[in-house]
Amino acid sequence: MVQRLLKEGARVNQVDADHGTALIVACQNGHLAIVQALLRSGAQVDKVNAHGTNAxxxxxxxxxxxxxxxxxxxxxxxxxxxxxxxxxxPQSPSGE
Structure with missing residues (x-):
C-alpha cells in the first residue's frame, strides 16, 4: 500500500497536525519494511514532530x-x- 501511495505521488515528508511524518509513525509502530520504503523515497530522518522528537x-x-x-x-x-x-x-537480510 505504501509503495502504491508513493508511486501515485504521495508526499513522503507530509506532516500531520503534530508535525509527525509517515516515517515517524512507521518507526513508532515497528514497521521496518515501511521505514525502508519511505527512506528510499526520500523521507527526512531528522524531521522533528511538535514534541521535538524525531524518528x-x-x-x-x-x-x-x-x-x-x-x-x-x-x-x-x-x-x-x-x-x-x-x-x-539498507535492505534487511530477509529482503524487506
Missing part, C-alpha cells in the same frame, strides 16, 4: 533495534553524500 529517537524509545540501525545507516549515508536528495535505505 530515530522514537524507534529507540520503542525498542525497535532493526529500525534504529536502518535510520542510523541512512543518516550516515546522508552525511557522506550531502548533495543527494534521497537516502538509500
Amino acid at each position: 530515530l529517537i522514537i524507534a529507540a524509545r520503542e525498542g525497535h533495534a532493526d529500525i534504529v540501525r536502518a535510520l542510523h545507516q541512512a543518516l550516515k549515508q546522508a552525511r557522506a553524500t550531502p548533495s543527494q536528495a534521497n537516502v538509500e535505505a
Whole structure:
C-alpha cells in the first residue's frame, strides 16, 4: 500500500497536525519494511514532530533495534553524500 501511495505521488515528508511524518509513525509502530520504503523515497530522518522528537529517537524509545540501525545507516549515508536528495535505505537480510 505504501509503495502504491508513493508511486501515485504521495508526499513522503507530509506532516500531520503534530508535525509527525509517515516515517515517524512507521518507526513508532515497528514497521521496518515501511521505514525502508519511505527512506528510499526520500523521507527526512531528522524531521522533528511538535514534541521535538524525531524518528530515530522514537524507534529507540520503542525498542525497535532493526529500525534504529536502518535510520542510523541512512543518516550516515546522508552525511557522506550531502548533495543527494534521497537516502538509500539498507535492505534487511530477509529482503524487506
